[in-house]
Amino acid sequence: MLSFRLKAIVSMVPESETVADIGCDHGKVAVWLLKNGRAKYAICGDLSGRSLDKARKLARSKGLCDAVSLREGSGFDVLEMGEAQTAVVAGMGGELIASILEKGKNKLPETLVLSCNKGSGLMRKWLSENGFAIEDEDLVLENRHYYPVIRARRGDSKPLNDMELEFGPVMLQKKTKLLKYYVNHRIDQTKTIRAKLQKTKAERKEKLIDEIDERLNAYAKVLKCL
Ligand SMILES: C[S@@+](CC[C@H](N)C(=O)[O-])C[C@H]1O[C@@H](n2cnc3c(N)ncnc32)[C@H](O)[C@@H]1O
Structure with a gap:
């Protein structure tokens, strides 16, 4: 049910x-x-x-x-x-x-x-x-x-730090296979946003791309621990 x-x-x-x-x-x-x-x-x-x-x-x-x-x-x-x-x-x-x-x-x-x-x-x-x-x-x-x-x-x-907020402090300790898929899913989504942003003429484009890259680095660090 x-x-x-x-x-x-x-x-x-x-x-x-x-x-x-x-x-x-x-x-x-x-x-x-x-x-x-x-x-x-x-x-x-x-x-x-x-x-x-x-x-x-x-x-x-x-x-x-x-x-x-x-x-x-x-x-x-x-x-x-x-x-x-x-x-x-x-x-x-x-x-x-x-x-x-x-x-x-x-x-x-x-x-x-x-x-x-x-x-x-x-x-x-x-x-x-x-x-x-x-x-x-x-x-x-x-x-x-x-x-x-x-x-x-x-x-x-x-x-909680940024990654704990996003993925959950307990989930990060549990290190489940599904969490790994989810982190990869977030990486893919973030890369898509980055690629779209690259093509625009947004005013704060460079700063936004730097922030996205920082986030991608943080995701990569999380992945390494899973
Ligand atoms: C998608 S349903 C989720 C139902 C169930 N909790 C679940 O997880 O399957 C969302 C329900 O929340 C109700 N809802 C939205 N905002 C609300 C609020 N501020 N207070 C009470 N109910 C709310 C909607 O009317 C709807 O029935």
Whole structure:
């Protein structure tokens, strides 16, 4: 029932009394967590009433209506302080997830499980600057897209360098084969941008190319360690 990406997300969720799934859409994450005893209660939040209808339908079909609270609203607005021990925020861009975390700052639970389709550096930056330590990470390739998955817990956060922001401090330690593919993928993308830039008459072209070359060097150093 779950895709590889959703499987990676749910497997990062620790056993919790109540889990909040912010931006739940289909509601598959909450239903899996309840059915598999990972949570006793789930709060499913979404901006869209249509998404909540999907989540309601799924919960009903699994006989879980009493274990799910469906709430329409933005980010952590739908949550009371201390209501959940864990929140999942997944399937959006890293920039949006970071802004949802920033707006909900005072209501965030102890544990966050985050996954985005792009811009994971912004999510990690927010965590490192706001007292959340990255505890575990995973990387999933699905439909030719890479999806990082992060579990962070309130605690001693530390500053992260550029490569840790982009690829994840735990992923860099795990040194998986998929991370190697992902770094190569980023190198290819960056080279394509460089080649396009070379052909333009952009004002700051030389400076931008220097910055890209610096980044390519940093990627090459990461690759050597994998
Ligand atoms: C692509 S779906 C992801 C669903 C699920 N979390 C997943 O990972 O498969 C994104 C969902 O986030 C919701 N969403 C977008 N911005 C939101 C916000 N600020 N607060 C709550 N939900 C939001 C959208 O309505 C949509 O249902």
